[in-house]
Amino acid sequence: MGQAKIKRGAAFAPYLIDGWESRDCIDFAFALSRLTGWLLHVDWWTPATQRPPEGKEDGFKPLRVFVGDNRNLIFDPRGVMSIFDFRDRIVTKQIRMRGHDGPGSVLTRFYGEDKFVRLPLRYQPDAEKIKDAVEAISAHPNYLSNVPARGLPKLPAHHAARFSFGSCSVFAEALSQRTGLRATALMAIRLLSGWEGTEISESGYFHSVVLHPDGMAEDSWGKAAVEDIALRYGVAEFVTNDFEHRAVVERIKHNTADVYALRFDDAVSLIRESTGR
Incomplete structure (x- = not known):
């Protein structure tokens, strides 16, 4: 790189x-x-x-x-x-x-x-x-x-970071339920050179977002082009998959129901307080 x-x-x-x-x-x-x-x-x-x-x-x-x-x-x-x-x-x-x-x-x-x-x-x-x-x-x-502007809407940065890895599916599910936007999984097809250590599941799953009608996506860092969100994880080529997002959420619910409930409520509170939605 x-x-x-x-x-x-x-x-x-x-x-x-x-x-x-x-x-x-x-x-x-x-x-x-x-x-x-x-x-x-x-x-x-x-x-x-x-x-x-x-x-x-x-x-x-x-x-x-x-x-x-x-x-x-x-x-x-x-x-x-x-x-x-x-x-x-x-x-x-x-x-x-x-x-x-x-x-x-x-x-x-x-x-x-x-x-x-x-x-x-x-x-x-x-x-x-x-x-x-x-x-x-x-x-x-x-x-x-030379400092890029953050995307809108803005959550406090340390909270946005908490939902960037591991809990991104919970945040996407909470945001979907609050806004009615469609939650989906991003599935890696090809990584950028030097990003071979990116954490990706066997199915190719690496992140969850919600999709806006204009084609933009949104996660805990705000609204952005879905390609730009994928690049944050070193993914050069990907597809979306609604069923995989649903499967990831259901696995978390099944394996750690209490943890899921706490993180979901946390995400809902952050979305409401930070964006008014």
Whole structure:
């Protein structure tokens, strides 16, 4: 896969970048997330050999706080870049600088703002520094022009992300019942090069959406061309299948009825509160 130019959109004064990086970019990330609606992440260094459960960050060492979109773009003070550039040129450098050269790995997790107070970070967000960062970013239209706008309607980004994987069928079912739009499954035929690790079922299922009469689709990230939604998962060619969506929902209901009910009610509440539907 090609890599984005790391300098795209970058022209912040060096003293600003140095200040933000001295606090692991937490104030910059909070400011940019509030300006754009995109998702807050933390890259952690963890010595664990197995992936710890969600919400468990014991022993984690923070590397950088950052904002990303729902595909593979990262919005860093040093530029808008692909996740691959970010890993190779930013995160790897942080690992070396912090002396994390023993066994371990980088683990990326996303959070809502309210979760940060409980995380083992080196720094907590500072209201004044966030305000200053908002002003600096807003005065840099070239940078913001390289940050794609989120689709409408907008759910809070951390909630949209929760329903991107695993629970997308539940969200599509809830949205279908609230709006009357047809829910369907997306079935992969061909993946983009480099996306061979994408999680796809034996049948080819990888995501659920609802379809609008104009041919557009909608999931937890809002309304978009169905082709663009498929590309988020690295799928270059696909078909839709209403029966497969129904089968996925019924399997979840059968296997984990309580979990399905909780997630469905959660999705309904988010749709109602965020979109009024």
